[in-house]
Amino acid sequence: MGAADAVPGVSGGTIALVTGIYERLIVAITAVSPARIYAVLTGILPDRRADAIEALRAVDAGFLVVLGAGIATAIVTITRVVHIGIQTVPVVTFGFFFGLIAASAWVLFSEVAVDTPARVGAAIAGFVFAFVVSGRAAATLGTGLPVTVVAGAIAVSAMILPGVSGSLLLIILGQYEYMTGTLSSFVDALLALVTGGPIAPLREHGAVVVAFLLGAVVGLFTVAHAVRWALARARAATLAFLVALIVGALRAPVARAGTHLAELGRTWTPTAVAAFSAAAVVGALLVVLLDRYTGIAEIDGETQPD
Known part of the structure; x- marks a missing residue:
């Protein structure tokens, strides 16, 4: 899941669905609440341990910790490779992203019926929003800590968004390159500190990483639940919006390569x-092969036949 979410186009949720842990993941995430977090934090008190244990069981803590460790390890590894690719061969890297995103949109569109005025309107809104924002977000939003918090809150919602990866949302917001570079620099600073290096770089990059994680926690209680509410109230229109959002995001890799x-x-x-197109074909083939190999598309949080 971490490897999938580290690159735009392939959703970590799809991997969760393929491996049979999607429903368990959604139940665990939505079970997290301020009350249960408080119960866990106060579990150090003897008379509160029973409540803490009950809260940990309710959120499936063991599952989330193990899964989170795997996701974090993969993200740290893959984002470093991606960052090097962006710095050395940007056209090929963004071409690869373009193929991943385009093929993902094609696969998901085959599972969504845009056949009512509400769904058409939602699809148009999703496309226009992503197309406009992905072309201007990087210059408009900047890279301040408040923006990083918001980016973290939005990116974490991808855990329950059908077919949408957190990195795709970061690309739309113009934060993907900044966050992959910052994460790589943070890991480098951490390793340098262990070997006697200065602490200043760790503080600088660590502040950004902490801001992103803080946003992710906030997103668990706000954005993620809002998305789930939208899927419950207007599922078809929401899915049409999301798939069109992916199509509109195709502007981002072209713009960034340029x-x-x-x-x-x-x-x-x-x-x-030619290099951009060849890389795009490779990315698209990977998504198509994944879809054919698994025989499913991640729509509605359920297994759907091709």
């Missing part, structure tokens, strides 16, 4: 277009 080319003093040449 930005990196401009920073290098280059433009879109036939060679650059």
